[in-house]
Structure formats: C-alpha cells, structure tokens
Amino acid sequence: MRAEYAFSERRACGLMTMAVSSYRYETTRNDEPLRTRLVKLAREKPRFGYRRLHVLLGRSGEHVNHKRVHRVYRAAGLMIRRKKRKHCVREGRPLVVRTSANQEWALDFVHDAVECGRAIRVLSVVDAYTRECLALEVDTSFASRRVARVLDAIVAGRGRPLVIRCDNGPELTSRHFLAWCVERQIELVHIQPGKPTQNARVESFHGRLREECLTVSWFQNLFDARRKIAAWRKEYNEERPHSSLGYQTPKEFAAQAGSFYRAELGQEASNAGPLPQTPCGSPKLDRVPIESNFRIGKALIGFENQGFVAEIN
Numbered sequence: 001m002r003a004e005y006a007f008s009e010r011r012a013c014g015l016m017t018m019a020v021s022s023y024r025y026e027t028t029r030n031d032e033p034l035r036t037r038l039v040k041l042a043r044e045k046p047r048f049g050y051r052r053l054h055v056l057l058g059r060s061g062e063h064v065n066h067k068r069v070h071r072v073y074r075a076a077g078l079m080i081r082r083k084k085r086k087h088c089v090r091e092g093r094p095l096v097v098r099t100s101a102n103q104e105w106a107l108d109f110v111h112d113a114v115e116c117g118r119a120i121r122v123l124s125v126v127d128a129y130t131r132e133c134l135a136l137e138v139d140t141s142f143a144s145r146r147v148a149r150v151l152d153a154i155v156a157g158r159g160r161p162l163v164i165r166c167d168n169g170p171e172l173t174s175r176h177f178l179a180w181c182v183e184r185q186i187e188l189v190h191i192q193p194g195k196p197t198q199n200a201r202v203e204s205f206h207g208r209l210r211e212e213c214l215t216v217s218w219f220q221n222l223f224d225a226r227r228k229i230a231a232w233r234k235e236y237n238e239e240r241p242h243s244s245l246g247y248q249t250p251k252e253f254a255a256q257a258g259s260f261y262r263a264e265l266g267q268e269a270s271n272a273g274p275l276p277q278t279p280c281g282s283p284k285l286d287r288v289p290i291e292s293n294f295r296i297g298k299a300l301i302g303f304e305n306q307g308f309v310a311e312i313n
Helices: 009-015 020-024 032-044 050-059 066-075 144-158 175-183 196-214 222-238 250-271
Strands: 104-113 119-127 133-139 163-166 187-190
Touching: 009 020, 032 050, 032 066, 050 066, 104 196, 119 144, 119 196, 119 222, 133 144, 133 222, 144 175, 163 196, 175 187, 196 222, 222 250
Parallel strands: 104 163, 163 187
Antiparallel strands: 104 119, 119 133
16 A cells, blocks of 8 residues: 555554554564474374373473464474265165055164163164054164064064165164175165154154153163063054054054955956866867956957957957
C-alpha cells in the first residue's frame, strides 16, 4: 500500500487499523534449542508423537508449553505418518420381499450384562418371511466357528437358507465363515458399514427383544440369562401376535404357509403325472403318452395326427 499510494507508515497502519508497534514488532523468540532437542528425542524414539515427546521434555527438566512443542514439532517435519486402515467396500442391497421360508435369514448380535457387570452377547437368527426366531444363542463371546455350529443346528432341523444377511463383524467376515457359506452354497450379503437399516428385519426384532425381555429382566448369571431368553423366544414364536403377519404368531403363519406350499406342490405333482391314454381310431398306431404341459380342459379326445395323441378342450 505504501509503495502504490506513497503513504507514510503511520498513515498506512491507521487505514489498516493496526498499531504501529505491532507492525514494527520483531520477535526475539528462538526455537532452535527446542527444535534440536525434539529432533534428538525423535531419533531415539521414532514412533513417539509430540505428546510423549512433551512428557520426556518435562522429565528432563525442560518445562515448555505443549502448544509450542506441537508448533516446533510440525515445523521440524517430525509428524508420524499414520497408516489408514483399509476397509472393504460394501455395496448396499435393498431389502427384497420374500415369498417363502428359508429364502433369507437375518443375523445380528445384541448386547446386555448380568448382575456382576459381565457383558453378554446374544446371537439372533430370524427368518425374513415367517419372522420366526430360529435361534437366540447367549454367551460372553462368539467366534466364527461358534456361529457356524449354531447355524448347522438350525440347518439340520429346517434346511439351509438361500441368503444370509448380516453386518461386517469379525465373526461374520472371517475366512472360516465365508468358507462355511461357500461349502453350503449360501449367498452371503453384508450390509454397508454404519447402515443398520439395510438389515431392518432383525433390527426390528431386536427392538422387541430389548423392550419385552432384556430391559425388564434381571439376569443373575449367564445360565439365568440363557433360561429367560429361551423362554421369551418360545413365547415370541408361539404366543405373541405379530402385526406384520396379520396378528398371527410366527409359528401359525409358518404352518399356514407350509400347508399352502405343500398343497401347491401336490397339485403340481398330480398335474405332471402321466395322463390316461385314449385308444386311437386306427389299431395300427401305437398310443404315445402326452408329454406336453397344456392343461386347458378336462376333456381328452383322441385323434390320429402324425402318430401322437393331443389334448384339446
């Protein structure tokens, strides 16, 4: 400004609302001894940050403000490069409306504590269609092999699912669990980190579990927690009306859906069976069974046309 408009120093400081003493101030601070000391300590302890170096300076009798240590530490280029943890990228997959049991199972964990303060974990397995609670396993910790054993017990009783939806916990992303799913030809769907709504069915179930069991129960020990949670699971499956199932219990809805599917399968099996053969007009032609799947009417009329029997209405 002074060079362009030929102002005096005092006039320029007045226009900039700056004190002349501040403009003329020259620092007398010398950080070179502190910098030398920090560089020496950093070479001895290369993985120590400025906070630990500040502690070491204090132990040696040099009492320096930690903000000054941080400023000199950064100016000397002694910052430690932190390795950022790599996370696998998950693509979100929206919830799909399921039409039969065992199409999708939802897995997740819920936490609580017993009387002595020891934390417990509850593994929940929910069928996405029938809303049945297939398992509520209670323990202090879960490894991937333990999760696989629980799922093997369910598969032995009702068959394997087509899809398992879960979060990105270490027990659900381990090599053992991934190999278990591949061996049984089960598709594993991991939700995106920090988005529990992508596994909303089991999260809704956990809301009922907390409100109706965990919050109102006092667990004396691990065995008492297993007993009370198992009793609540039985009540949930067999007695508690579920609003999304037309206020039927999950067991009633599963039985109704199972009988419907069995009836459909039985009808398809009867329709796919061999049809009765109708004698043709010519005794020389062999009667060939009908293999086409045209079930238009119930009347069967035989006629001779290139050696086969046709079904028409």
